[in-house]
Amino acid sequence: MEAAQTPAKLVIITGMSGAGKTIAVQSLEDLGFFCVDNLPPVLIPKFAELIEQSQGRIGKVALVIDLRGREFFTALSESLHYIKNNYTLTYEILYLDATDSVLVQRYKESRRRHPLAPGGAPLEGIRHERVLLEELKGLATQVIDTSSLKPADLKERIASRFTETGNNELSLNIISFGFKYGVPIDADLIFDVRFLPNPHYVDHLRPNTGKDQDVYDYVMKWNETQTFLAKLLDMLNFLIPQYRKEGKSQVVVGIGCTGGKHRSVAIAEYLGKAFGGGETESVRVSHRDSERDRH
Numbered sequence: 001m002e003a004a005q006t007p008a009k010l011v012i013i014t015g016m017s018g019a020g021k022t023i024a025v026q027s028l029e030d031l032g033f034f035c036v037d038n039l040p041p042v043l044i045p046k047f048a049e050l051i052e053q054s055q056g057r058i059g060k061v062a063l064v065i066d067l068r069g070r071e072f073f074t075a076l077s078e079s080l081h082y083i084k085n086n087y088t089l090t091y092e093i094l095y096l097d098a099t100d101s102v103l104v105q106r107y108k109e110s111r112r113r114h115p116l117a118p119g120g121a122p123l124e125g126i127r128h129e130r131v132l133l134e135e136l137k138g139l140a141t142q143v144i145d146t147s148s149l150k151p152a153d154l155k156e157r158i159a160s161r162f163t164e165t166g167n168n169e170l171s172l173n174i175i176s177f178g179f180k181y182g183v184p185i186d187a188d189l190i191f192d193v194r195f196l197p198n199p200h201y202v203d204h205l206r207p208n209t210g211k212d213q214d215v216y217d218y219v220m221k222w223n224e225t226q227t228f229l230a231k232l233l234d235m236l237n238f239l240i241p242q243y244r245k246e247g248k249s250q251v252v253v254g255i256g257c258t259g260g261k262h263r264s265v266a267i268a269e270y271l272g273k274a275f276g277g278g279e280t281e282s283v284r285v286s287h288r289d290s291e292r293d294r295h
Contacts, residue, residue: 008051008089011062011162012080014136015096016129017115018106020146020154021064024096027158028062037064041076048083076136092249094158095133095140097185098147100126142171142250145186148288160284161250170240171250171282172275176210176268178260178289187254189239191232191267197222199262209290210265219266229267233274260289 011033013024029035039047044063051058065076083091098106100123107114107122116132117125137143142161146154161171175184183190199205199215208215219225236253243251253271257263265287272285 008054008058009060010048010051010083010089010091011060012076012091012093013062013064013096014066014093014133014140016098016103016126016133017066018103018110018112018126019096019098020144020149020151021066021096023151023154024094024158025062025064027155028060028162030155031060031159031162033060033062033162034058035062035064039063039065041065041079044076044079045082045086048087048089051089052087077139092142093136093140095137095143097137097143097145099145099182099185100130102147141248143186143252145184147185157284160282170244170248171284172240173250173252174255174268174271174275174283174285175252176255176257176260176264176285176287176290178258178264178292179256180258181260181289181292183256184252184254184288187252188243189251190254190256193228193255193257193263193267196225196228196257196263198258200259205262208262209287210262210267210269211287211290215262216266216269219263220270225267229270232271236271236275259293260287261293265290 011028013021013028015021025035025037036047047061047063051061080091080093083089103126104122113119114122114125114129116128144154144157149157175187177184179192179194196219199208199210199218202218205215205218210216210219240251255264255268255271268285268287272283276283
């Protein structure tokens with residue numbers, strides 16, 4: 001008996017103009033995806049039909065959908081609904097985002113005009129585009145904030161997510177950050193650990209980060225830390241299977257303290273170890289702000 005054919009995979013790449021969609025589609029192309037840039041959403045069902053008729057010859061497809069085709073953009077949700085009800089292929093929506101200030105800077109550096117503000121300031125177009133894409137962002141199965149990512153970092157994030165792994169694998173990204181530098185805009189869950197004793201006020205610990213053993217031990221030794229971690233693990237062990245059941249492919253957990261250097265880093269490292277041995281999760285720990293003030 002022949003093994004059941006694995007359903008084709010469709011990735012919709014969308015998000016803010018200037019947030020890195022070109023790099024994303026290049027990364028997926030390197031992973032063996034057949035990529036199409038700026039396909040009108042009304043043509044997605046026809047494209048899905050061609051994929052199904054290929055009988056497995058086209059197994060991984062990435063489509064870039066953005067506001068260059070905005071006259072067709074409202075048809076996207078209808079097209080995806082049609083695919084879900086009529087074809088066997090699975091689809092994900094990868095949404096790329098960045099803060100307004102970063103997007104403005106990128107437009108200034110590239111000297112390009114924003115597609116929604118061809119004759120005006122980039123910020124005007126960025127704000128308009130964010131409103132138009134708000135609902136779509138809520139439908140995304142994965143959101144990546146590229147504000148602080150270099151192109152190589154974004155490629156790594158995409159490769160770690162879309163390299164072939166187990167069918168039901170969920171990617172768990174744990175990010176430490178400092179509240180004084182802003183909250184990660186792609187986080188699904190945010191936990192504030194500023195209530196924990198702060199190593200910043202211990203002279204010999206101040207220069208180090210939560211990845212250093214002395215700081216890590218200091219953060220972990222308090223009763224309130226252990227109580228918090230027990231409750232946090234209990235919550236995440238409940239939530240992660242629910243996210244997987246809902247069809248999410250990634251969960252981003254943000255752990256924040258004041259500067260993103262000591263407490264949040266230590267807690268993020270602990271969570272990485274706690275979930276790193278799981279059979280169904282791919283766990284990635286990153287520290288957005290830990291090196292900002294390390295002279």
